[in-house]
Amino acid sequence: MALLDAISGADAAVPNGRILRLVLLPLGFAAVMIALWQILCQTLQVRPILLPPPSAVWTVLRDNYAILLDQTLPTLSESILGFVVASVLGVAIAVALTSSRWLREALYPGIVMFQLIPKIALAPLFIVWLGVGETTSVVVAVFIAFFPIVVSTATGLVSAKPEVLQLCKSLTASEWQIFRMVRFPYALPYIFAGMKVGVTMVMIGVVVGEFITAQNGLGYIIMFAAGAGETATVLAAIVLLCVIGLGLYGVIGLAELLVLRWFGGEAPISGVI
Amino acid sequence: MSLELPAAGSPRGVLAIGRSVRRVRPIILPIVTLTAVLLLWQLAAVRLHIPSVLLPTPSDIAQEMWHALPLLVDQAVPTALDTLLAFAAAAVLGIGLAIVITYSRPLRDTLYPNLVFFQLVPKVALAPLFVIWLGYGSPARVAFAAFISFFPVVISAALGFAGTDPAVLRLCRSLTASEWRSFLLVRFPFALPAIFSGFKVAMTMAVVGVIIGEFISSQAGLGHYILRAGSRLETADVFAALVALSVLGVALYGAVALAELGVRRAYGRR
Incomplete structure (x- = not known):
């Protein structure tokens, strides 16, 4: 939510009314939109295949709770696994890249290049290599989430203030000590910014993986229900996906808050990517 | 050198x-x-x-590219057109909404958190809905790609407009510049770097959107070609199309970067 702070940063010391406005207005808007959607669907007699009213989506969510939950679990576990693997791999590779000038100059342009090309298009290749299954979804997710984490972390690791590094060197700190006590803490906001982009990418990867492998998961439900013209079920699955996405993002935001407080670091940088 | x-x-x-x-x-x-x-x-x-179904050699892929080049170009045209259309729509709508948000405080308070919310949720999941609404043709893909590339533009442009140096804006006001003039001469140039960083993200998102659209609905385009070649286990074909797609992606991104250079030079800044 660093974005919000940045845009309304002018009045940081806010009175109560302002907080109320900042919370109530958007929520109220969302509520009005949903109400409008419901009313329009009913008065204009929109065919439920085209756009079911929110109440129909709610009915699906309530009645098919067990089935939907069954399909939510694989998507959730794939997302978490994909995110963890992408983060560990991304940070490790960024550390390797920044520790050697040769490695950096050799590999970094390639990694930036990979940022630009539409990696999602490789998904069918992963099916050829790994078959249709959960592994494919996870690997697709890792593959597309990995690059923003590497680039962001690498940027962070080289962004420590030169004065501080000089001080460390003149105090005869070892490379490892400098890394542990200076470079890494300085890089933390960048790492988390990369992870936030990464987690939205992981969701894209998992859903697209499920679209095209069509074995299980919410992506599968969406494709299946869309093919059968059950739009309410599609929307119900999307609601659950949104919950997963926001939940994971929230966990990372919370972790960022805790870790940065632990290191006594600066405020999180805004990750607009 | x-x-x-x-x-x-x-x-x-x-x-x-x-x-x-x-x-x-x-x-x-x-x-x-x-x-x-x-x-x-x-x-x-x-x-x-290694069987070429699993991993064709680079020379196989180069050969395939050479043979299939006319076909690949044929398939790249609809993909490129859809992407450009989607990007243009996202850019215009995104900047428009960002201007509205910048000048109306109540609207900003109302809309901005919802925009951030949409930025975070997996919008890709909505792709099949666009097919239901707009059919199997190119409008569905363009609309979907514009939809997912729209949010980064709004958010970066809004941040850019809001980040204008307040001292300069006060100066404009004291020189009795109209709102429109100070927008055109100050806010917009100040926001250009942010706007273009949004554009760059939007362009890559637009390509991704069109490809996903082609995966699930199309009869033409590179995404369709890749999926079809993949299901026939013609892996060299898949790689050839991927190379073509990468070239397209980098070229489109390069076009945005070039436009940025031109526009910023026109405004007399680096």
Whole structure:
């Protein structure tokens, strides 16, 4: 939510009314939109295949709770696994890249290049290599989430203030000590910014993986229900996906808050990517 | 990059060589790495007898590209057109909404958190809905790609407009510049870097959106080609299309970067 702070940063010391406005207005808007959607669907007699009213989506969510939950679990576990693997791999590779000038100059342009090309298009290749299954979804997710984490972390690791590094060197700190006590803490906001982009990418990867492998998961439900013209079920699955996405993002935001407080670091940088 | 050969052994000459090598290294090294990777791939695939269904050799892929080039170009045209259309729509709508948000406080308070919310949720999941609404044709893909590339533009542009130096804005007001003039002459140029960083993200998102759209609905385009070749296990074909797609992606991104350079120069800034 660093974005919000940045845009309304002018009045940081806010009175109560302002907080109320900042919370109530958007929520109220969302509520009005949903109400409008419901009313329009009913008065204009929109065919439920085209756009079911929110109440129909709610009915699906309530009645098919067990089935939907069954399909939510694989998507959730794939997302978490994909995110963890992408983060560990991304940070490790960024550390390797920044520790050697040769490695950096050799590999970094390639990694930036990979940022630009539409990696999602490789998904069918992963099916050829790994078959249709959960592994494919996870690997697709890792593959597309990995690059923003590497680039962001690498940027962070080289962004420590030169004065501080000089001080460390003149105090005869070892490379490892400098890394542990200076470079890494300085890089933390960048790492988390990369992870936030990464987690939205992981969701894209998992859903697209499920679209095209069509074995299980919410992506599968969406494709299946869309093919059968059950739009309410599609929307119900999307609601659950949104919950997963926001939940994971929230966990990372919370972790960022805790870790940065632990290191006594600066405020999180805004990750607009 | 002139590498003048000095008299052997003279320390200054060695230094000069060292310096020019260091200057060329960032360009040479990535190319050398890429060549090495391709060579290794070729050797490994041939030596280990990896079936070409699993991993075709780079030479197979190059051959496939050469043969299928007219076909690939044919398929790239609809993909490129859809992407450009989607990007244009996202750029215009995104900047429009960002301007509205910047000038109306209640609207900003109302809309901005919802925009951030949409930025975070997996919008890709909505792709099948666009097919239901707009059919199997190109409008569904364009609309979907515009939908997912719209949010980064709004958010970066809004941040850019809001980040204008307040002192400059006050100066404009005290010089009795109209809102419109101060927007055109101050806010917009100030926001250009942010707007273009949004554009760059939007362009990559637009390509992704069109490809996903082609995966699930299309009869043409590179995404369709990739999926079809993949399901026939013609892996060299898949790779050839991927190369074409990468070229397209980088070219579109390059076009945005070039436009940024041009626009910023026109505004007299680097």
